[in-house]
Amino acid sequence: MSTATTTPRTPTQSPAKPKHWWSYAPHEPFLTRRNRVLWYGFLLLVLAIGAWPVLNRLINGVAVTDLTSQMPWGAWVAFYIYFVGLSAGAFLLSSLIYVFGMHQFEKIGRAALLSAIVSMGVALAFIGLDLGRVDRALITLVYFHWTSPLSWEVRFYTMYVVLLTAELVFALMLQRRTMAPAKAHTWMRILGIVGVPLAIFGVHGGTGTIFAVVKARGMWFGGLFPIVFVVSAVVSGTALVMAIHYWQARGAGKRPDTKLMQQLSVVLIGAIFVDLGLMFYEFIVPILSFEHHDKSIMAIMALGPYAWSFWVFQIGFLVAALVICMSPLKRSAGWLVTAAMLVVVGILGVRFNIVVPPLVPPVIEGYPVNDYFPTLTEWLVCAFLCAGGALAYSLVSEWQPIHDPDPDEHVDEHEEVAA
Amino acid sequence: MANPTKTEGPRWGMVIDLQKCVGCDSCTVACKAENRTPPGVSYNVVVEEETGTYPNVRRINIPRPCMQCDVPPCVTVCPVNATYKHDNGIVVIDADRCIGCRYCITACPYGARSFDFGESYAGEWDGADALQSPEYGVDRGSRETWKAPIGTVRKCNFCMHRLERGEEPACCETCIGDARYFGDLNDPNSVVSKLAASPRAFRLKEELGTEPRVYYLR
Numbered sequence: 001m002s003t004a005t006t007t008p009r010t011p012t013q014s015p016a017k018p019k020h021w022w023s024y025a026p027h028e029p030f031l032t033r034r035n036r037v038l039w040y041g042f043l044l045l046v047l048a049i050g051a052w053p054v055l056n057r058l059i060n061g062v063a064v065t066d067l068t069s070q071m072p073w074g075a076w077v078a079f080y081i082y083f084v085g086l087s088a089g090a091f092l093l094s095s096l097i098y099v100f101g102m103h104q105f106e107k108i109g110r111a112a113l114l115s116a117i118v119s120m121g122v123a124l125a126f127i128g129l130d131l132g133r134v135d136r137a138l139i140t141l142v143y144f145h146w147t148s149p150l151s152w153e154v155r156f157y158t159m160y161v162v163l164l165t166a167e168l169v170f171a172l173m174l175q176r177r178t179m180a181p182a183k184a185h186t187w188m189r190i191l192g193i194v195g196v197p198l199a200i201f202g203v204h205g206g207t208g209t210i211f212a213v214v215k216a217r218g219m220w221f222g223g224l225f226p227i228v229f230v231v232s233a234v235v236s237g238t239a240l241v242m243a244i245h246y247w248q249a250r251g252a253g254k255r256p257d258t259k260l261m262q263q264l265s266v267v268l269i270g271a272i273f274v275d276l277g278l279m280f281y282e283f284i285v286p287i288l289s290f291e292h293h294d295k296s297i298m299a300i301m302a303l304g305p306y307a308w309s310f311w312v313f314q315i316g317f318l319v320a321a322l323v324i325c326m327s328p329l330k331r332s333a334g335w336l337v338t339a340a341m342l343v344v345v346g347i348l349g350v351r352f353n354i355v356v357p358p359l360v361p362p363v364i365e366g367y368p369v370n371d372y373f374p375t376l377t378e379w380l381v382c383a384f385l386c387a388g389g390a391l392a393y394s395l396v397s398e399w400q401p402i403h404d405p406d407p408d409e410h411v412d413e414h415e416e417v418a419a
Numbered sequence: 420m421a422n423p424t425k426t427e428g429p430r431w432g433m434v435i436d437l438q439k440c441v442g443c444d445s446c447t448v449a450c451k452a453e454n455r456t457p458p459g460v461s462y463n464v465v466v467e468e469e470t471g472t473y474p475n476v477r478r479i480n481i482p483r484p485c486m487q488c489d490v491p492p493c494v495t496v497c498p499v500n501a502t503y504k505h506d507n508g509i510v511v512i513d514a515d516r517c518i519g520c521r522y523c524i525t526a527c528p529y530g531a532r533s534f535d536f537g538e539s540y541a542g543e544w545d546g547a548d549a550l551q552s553p554e555y556g557v558d559r560g561s562r563e564t565w566k567a568p569i570g571t572v573r574k575c576n577f578c579m580h581r582l583e584r585g586e587e588p589a590c591c592e593t594c595i596g597d598a599r600y601f602g603d604l605n606d607p608n609s610v611v612s613k614l615a616a617s618p619r620a621f622r623l624k625e626e627l628g629t630e631p632r633v634y635y636l637r
Contacts, residue, residue: 060537061570062534062570063538067534068459068534069530069532069533070530072521072524072525072534073521073525131518131519132518132520132571133519133567133570133571136517136519142499143499143500143501143516145499147496148498151498151499210522213496213526214492214525214526215492215528216527216528216627362530363527364466364530365466366467366468367466
């Protein structure tokens with residue numbers, strides 16, 4: 001734990017005031033020189049490996065996947081809802097600061113907003129590549145069908161990205177003092193107040209509704225599903241921001257703020273408890289009502305070919321994260337980021353289990369049982385898009401003061417740690 | 420979605436007598452030939468279901484075209500209105516609008532929709548892609564990459580192009596047991612209306628409220 005002293009930042013130490021919010025102005029480095037080479041080298045390597053699979057997908061269509069007409073959705077849809085969740089969760093975390101005035105999280109406000117925007121972009125890239133006719137993606141904005149949750153989602157996502165971008169711009173203007181703080185705070189509060197219901201009911205609750213209205217599939221159909229989506233979004237979004245804070249600080253040669261991470265872990269603990277509680281009800285109701293279709297899906301989840309995903313990621317990782325955050329291990333930032341990363345990966349397992357097992361049992365007895373496992377191409381496309389998102393986040397962080405402390409706040413003197 | 424009670428023209432429906440079906444799959448073959456569907460796409464299948472234990476075993480063959488539901492869950496979820504209920508009762512797909520999201524496939528309780536992944540029989544027989552069936556009366560010429568219906572969702576449409584010529588769907592015409600009846604469910608005197616009102620008639624998954632226009636006789 002840091003024994004940091006606290007000193008007020010004097011006006012002379014404030015960052016230079018740029019003319020526009022988008023113009024570059026010197027700020028604290030995003031990464032040390034050595035870590036920059038390592039990080040961008042790694043990302044470029046992943047992008048290089050994933051480039052051909054993406055091209056292959058664009059040339060040969062969805063035939064490069066393991067999907068069939070009876071198994072229409074797979075890993076890319078799971079990643080799509082995963083990143084929508086990360087985005088909604090990160091945004092809701094930022095709203096704790098900008099709407100509800102929890103200034104102890106101010107340090108990660110812009111990082112949360114930027115990760116929300118980038119995650120949404122990655123989510124849209126995933127679902128874009130999953131479309132059979134990616135060239136027609138934009139006609140979803142032209143034709144509207146009010147009974148289709150997906151049609152609403154396209155509009156909610158668009159509004160959400162515009163709103164998030166505006167909020168980040170105001171946050172950057174505030175940070176760089178190109179706008180009066182009171183005015184910027186007012187605008188951010190207004191945007192946050194609009195954004196919170198949009199994120200909860202529109203973006204992520206709505207994404208859950210895409211599945212919840214499908215009465216043909218067990219485990220999807222029901223009112224609990226959108227709520228599960230929102231809660232697990234808070235879980236994954238909080239964990240993502242914790243992980244970003246830790247790794248960016250380490251990458252920049254600074255000591256991560258353990259106290260901040262402990263405070264975030266409290267949010268994480270609460271959200272994981274609610275998430276596991278909802279999961280309990282999601283399972284116990286079909287079991288006790290002997291609902292055949294739901295029970296067969298649960299059997300596939302827990303005992304079938306995807307049991308590893310259920311027991312290791314969905315249950316194991318989330319419970320392990322909970323144990324770390326509630327034990328003396330929480331005193332260490334290293335353990336806290338371990339918990340956060342377990343959650344980030346664990347929720348990916350949750351998303352996979354939402355999408356894939358309910359599609360495995362045939363809708364009519366006599367049809368073949370579906371057998372799906374993502375192809376190498378599917379995995380490499382996932383790696384490409386994740387690396388693309390990380391690269392976009394990093395480049396914006398290099399360009400704008402995303403991780404800098406507030407110029408007027410009392411800031412911790414970051415202790416240099418060995419790179 | 421059209422209101423079934425307000426249309427004046429025919430509203431097509433099908434009745435399949437399970438006692439007459441011998442499970443020969445000739446309907447599936449006729450459908451593939453008529454609609455020239457690619458590998459992996461079958462508008463009609465015959466589901467074979469065995470019930471009971473030896474020696475008291477019974478086998479039921481359930482031919483499954485699209486049910487052309489009056490409350491079609493596939494239509495309600497389509498984000499771009501690419502699939503909709505035609506006035507004649509048939510659920511149609513506009514291949515020039517479909518974005519290929521496959522949401523309708525997940526929503527169909529009968530597994531009646533297929534995605535066209537772009538596969539072809541070209542390696543198996545000459546001229547396989549030279550011509551496509553004029554589905555919904557649209558002449559699409561040869562089957563080519565990047566060209567609809569590749570990358571979109573497809574399904575049985577009661578051979579609408581044949582209906583417009585005054586012909587029955589291919590599956591009905593070819594059925595060796597004469598197990599399939601086709602006609603106007605709006606006409607109370609039609610054979611299908613009378614059979615649909617029979618005590619033997621039932622529909623698949625009626626509890627979902629999808630109101631299929633395909634009836635089975637047990």
